[in-house]
Amino acid sequence: MIPTRNTPEVLDRARELVVPALRAAIDRLSPDLRPIAEYHLGWSDATGRPSGGNGGKGVRPALAVLSAEAVGADAAFGVPGGVAVELVHNFSLIHDDVIDEDVERRHRTTVWAQFGIGPAVIVGDALLALALQVVLDACEQNSLRGAPGSKNNSGRATACIVDATAAMIAGQALDMAFESVPSVDIEGCLAMEAGKTGALLGCAASIGAVIAGADGHDVVALDRFGVELGMAFQAVDDLLGIWGDPAMTGKSAWSDLRQHKKTLPVAAALATGSGAAEELAALMSLAQLSDDEVARAATLVEQCGGREVTTSEARFHLDNAVASLNASGLKERARDELIEVAHFVVDRES
């Protein structure tokens, strides 16, 4: 195992840059929607009173800021990208909770469970549209200021967000389709995870560079880094979803198995076709699993090598991510910080 590391300094630095800009963006929402968005982001409680949440680990904003710095631009070019990616991410969380009928997220009642399905649908829609407005406005302002490389890049910056969003939606659709089939092969599982998680992290890790006017190899290397990191991120998520410490993750023990999620450890275990895999398949076909059954299922996934395959997968994509950066001509300091964030993501326990 890789030793647990300290939280990279860049996460705090990026949060301090991006959160005020995110708040300014949320202020543009109509007064009917803003309180719901602020609730979801943990900035207020359901009655609108301010609360202390800061909205997650801040990996995406850090990637966006570093992506600008990696091509020699000021961190400020990464800020609108970080805001946009956070908005898209939160749009997807709000809609996913509707789709999955999840009533709790980050130890709080989900938006649809708190405010109703209609408000959750519309506020998610609003966050997606807002994300694009933030990017378009930033590109226009950079262009008006005559920032270097800022001409004619609003299309590329928008495409970065839109293509990632479309891939994420396709991944979510695949995830939904998996619910109604008895088993999923490893390739299908990885394709789903590349869409659901990889695409938006690829965008996060390159959009600051695109907004700053970079092009070509640097942007490709950064996007590749983000996609690979997204795959590693998701593999770790899958591990934590089964073997994570409930006190750290805020989820019940073996929660993904309880919910019959066909994540990579399960897909890899079932693919072995062994006797243990058959026993696992039988358990996973039950409508509801007892505590004993879910513990047994977790043991079987591990016996079939599902945990090991997934740990290797996380390591493999982390290595690919780092290799992508080493092959490029990016600024050294930002590159080192990107690598630090990547290790943090893979070593995390929640």
Added chain:
Amino acid sequence: MIPTRNTPEVLDRARELVVPALRAAIDRLSPDLRPIAEYHLGWSDATGRPSGGNGGKGVRPALAVLSAEAVGADAAFGVPGGVAVELVHNFSLIHDDVIDEDVERRHRTTVWAQFGIGPAVIVGDALLALALQVVLDACEQNSLRGAPGSKNNSGRATACIVDATAAMIAGQALDMAFESVPSVDIEGCLAMEAGKTGALLGCAASIGAVIAGADGHDVVALDRFGVELGMAFQAVDDLLGIWGDPAMTGKSAWSDLRQHKKTLPVAAALATGSGAAEELAALMSLAQLSDDEVARAATLVEQCGGREVTTSEARFHLDNAVASLNASGLKERARDELIEVAHFVVDRES
């Protein structure tokens, strides 16, 4: 009353251009989502068998095609704009049906009622992302082909769609907020309708010109035309929602009153503060209205002048729309066809 006119030829002409491109766009959706979108568009039944629907009157595609021709560009420049606007419109219909819990649209079961809330949410999201991809791809292709004025307009074309979408979402949020208040003033009602309907028609009537590289006064005039036409369109919708012929509209008689919708005729009637308005307010506060009560409410709306105000409003915005075009230097033939479409929209009976 304005006499009922024939269907403008441009509606068929634009449909023949836009529908194949719309089908090509829908083909890009993931296989999990495509059948649901095709069902919603009336192209197939719930089992995936082709059916004969062509998806509405085709006003938006016609506006998009004419907006390109109005600035002297080929109709082809309007086609991706028409596709994008249709996709955004259908995204909003699918989500609105979830939000309003409507089980029937265009004489068919709505998407969420047929496939479930999750699929309806995700397919709507996918259509919105696809709309932006269509516009971005078209701008990139035009730029690669060296089309005149095509450099650097992808940002403006995307902003056209995104800003209209954001305004539409804010209008829908306002509409939802109106459900929980006893009455709505006329200004609030018009602001909601400008968002819900005006913004996207403004986009439809200008995006072809933007994609073709036009700028300045022509685009402003076309956008203004569309926004005003949208307001007229919505006023007519409000009239049909109360006094439309059920055989033509496919809705029950006085359907908007049954659903307690606070449309312009109702808002205008209540604003008079007369005795009849008080009786109307009392009826509208009932949880459910009998047939006699809903008929009485319609009579009261008319007695209070709500029907007349709304008819005048439609006429007023139609005149504004036409005046906007007359003040501009647009191509005469396209301008005449835009005016023809505008009259068709206002004179329609369904």
